[in-house]
Amino acid sequence: MDSEISLTVDGRRHTVAVDTRTTLLDALRDRLGVTSPKKGCDHGQCGSCTVLLDGRRHLTCLALAVSYDGAEIVTAAGLGPEDDLHPIQEAFLDHDGLQCGYCTPGQVCSAVGVLDELKQGHPSHVSQDLEATPEPSDDELRERMSGNLCRCGAYANILAAVREAAGRGQA
Amino acid sequence: MRELEYVRADDAASAVALVSGEPEARFLAGGTNLVDHLKLGITAPRLLVDVSRLPLDAVEEYDAPGGTGLRIGANVRNSDLAAHPAVRASWPAVSRALLAGASGQIRHQATTAGNLLQRTRCVYFQDATTPCNKREPGTGCSAVGGYARYNAVLGASPDCVTVHPSDLAVALTALDAQVVVLGVSGERRIPMTGLHRLPGDRPDLDTVLEHGDLITAVELPPSAAARxxxxxxxxxxxxxxxxxxxxxxxxxxxxxxxxxxxxxxxxxxxxxxxxxxxxxxxxxxxxxxxxxxxxxxxxxxxxxxxxxxxxxxxxxxxxxxxxxxxxxxxxxxx
CATH class of the missing domain: 3.30.390.50 (CO dehydrogenase flavoprotein, C-terminal domain)
Structure with a gap:
């Protein structure tokens, strides 16, 4: 069964007919040619397919495209033009927060979400006081980024990048 | 994956009617577990009824014996519930349980009701090439005598030795929450302590819900122990x-x-x-x-x-x- 849906991706509106079984990730990559989100595990375990969906970090592999008709999606490629990168992207470059780069678009989108959630005061598993405003400590950043795996093991530099973007500079 | 019909429900009652009337229909909400199961071949419904846009997304206070309770809409996302000021202040185990589960991305997507109805992560249940009484009744239990590290230690049966995976459900069970269920014959309430089953000889049934029953809300009563x-x-x-x-x-x-x-x-x-x-x-x-x-x-x-x-x-x-x-x-x- 096909359904016509519209998606706004990195500021461009698309209308596309998708089979009900098509995931949002496959719709983006294979139907719309948006290859910034990556297919890693395809089972919600690695975070490579993370985008910002209606402003929040979101997996695209465990999502049927038909259910997201009308969604506003921002991928890592849409965060900033090449000559004016998003601060998170700059920080990943400054700290070599990547090796092969495959997980990077997901890491970058997730980091944007993490900083926004911190700004909104959302607690995490490692927050000592559920009602206090959380600080972007290394423990907090590690916990909040735990849904994004990096098989190269670039975690130390990913953490350094997110730390800098969180305003803590070279800790 | 089998071909799938998709319907976006207009309201809760019509969603219940649609699923009740089609044995091979399933509700779709956050999708974090169901979409994975479609890919793995664990379930193969003919019809998906999407309830994710039903207006079941409010967190409201209600008058309860001994204070103020909290009624949580079925579609409230795990991240929003964990961060809700009233939950953090008066039912902290609920916030803590949610924050101990999944990842930041999944918590934005997964719903309150869906969290309770997620299915076991038993390695055999999730591997469609192996016998499993929960996935395919009557085929046997591969976890008995197999990889047993995650198996149950209480209440297991010879037919199924798996455990329930939800963190949220454990906190809600401790704090005497109840679920509000809409079925073909109307609305009823089920205490969390009575929602999920022991496996017995029907491990295919995780809960006491009938096919087509829709959880519309969870009610959290106040107590000093909850605070x-x-x-x-x-x-x-x-x-x-x-x-x-x-x-x-x-x-x-x-x-x-x-x-x-x-x-x-x-x-x-x-x-x-x-x-x-x-x-x-x-x-x-x-x-x-x-x-x-x-x-x-x-x-x-x-x-x-x-x-x-x-x-x-x-x-x-x-x-x-x-x-x-x-x-x-x-x-x-x-």
Whole structure:
């Protein structure tokens, strides 16, 4: 069964007919040619397919495209033009927060979400006081980024990048 | 994957009517578990009824005996519920349980009702090439005599030895929450302690819900024990892993004497396990580590283990003591 849906991706509106079984990730990559989100595990375990969906970090592999008709999606490629990168992207470059780069678009989108959630005061598993405003400590950043795996093991530099973007500079 | 028809429900009643009228229909909400199961071939429905846009996304206070309760819409996302100021202040075990589960991305997507209805992560259930009575009734249980490290230690049956995976369900079970269910014959309420089943000879049935029943809300009653509650989870990784065992605990103390206590366990049984024998043993007693260990020991009478999962018995006992003594000492904030 096909359904016509519209998606706004990195500021461009698309209308596309998708089979009900098509995931949002496959719709983006294979139907719309948006290859910034990556297919890693395809089972919600690695975070490579993370985008910002209606402003929040979101997996695209465990999502049927038909259910997201009308969604506003921002991928890592849409965060900033090449000559004016998003601060998170700059920080990943400054700290070599990547090796092969495959997980990077997901890491970058997730980091944007993490900083926004911190700004909104959302607690995490490692927050000592559920009602206090959380600080972007290394423990907090590690916990909040735990849904994004990096098989190269670039975690130390990913953490350094997110730390800098969180305003803590070279800790 | 089998061809699928998709319908976006206009309202809860029509969603219930659609699914009730089609044995091969399923509700779709956050999709984090169901979409994975479609890919893995664990379920192959003919029709998906999308309830994710139904207006079941409010968190509202209601008058309850002894104070103010919280009614949580079925579609409230796990991240929003965990961050809700009233939950953080008055039902902290609920926030803690949610924050101990999944990842930031998944918590934005997964819903309150969907979390309760997620299915086991038993490695055999998730591998469609192996026998599994839960996935395919009558084919046998591969986990009996197989990879048994995650298996249940309480309430298992010869037909199924798996455990329920939800963290949220454990906290809700401890704090006497109930679910509001809409079925073809109207609305009813089911206490969390009665929602999930033990496997018996029907491990294919996780809950007492009928096909087509839709959870529309969860109601959290107030209590002193809920206000002083927490969730302690033991797992293989520090983050983003299912529980080996977990404990939701709430305490009301009079000096150092237990006036009220709530204990529920995760990772030990086919359903969240309310430890009523342990609670009864602790009420009226001084809250000491020894008292909690002894109470947990009582609850664990009749536990059955193999070499692979025997670790769960001391682990759940000690985790219960840790949670209760930390609550008593005021070491867990809220």
């Amino acid at each position: 002083r509650s927490t969730y302690q989870k033991a797992r293989d990784r520090a983050s983003y892993a299912f529980a080996l065992v977990s404990v939701a605990a709430g305490l009301e103390l009079d000096g150092d004497v237990v006036r009220d206590v709530r204990i529920a366990w995760g990772g030990v049984a086919h359903r969240p396990w309310r430890a009523t024998r342990a609670e009864d043993a602790l009420r009226g007693q001084q809250l000491t580590e020894e008292a909690v260990l002894a109470a947990a020991e009582l609850e664990l009478e009749g536990a059955t283990t193999t070499d692979q999962n025997a670790y769960k018995v001391p682990m759940i006992r000690n985790t219960t003591a840790l949670a209760c003594t930390r609550l008593a000492a005021g070491e867990v904030s809220r």
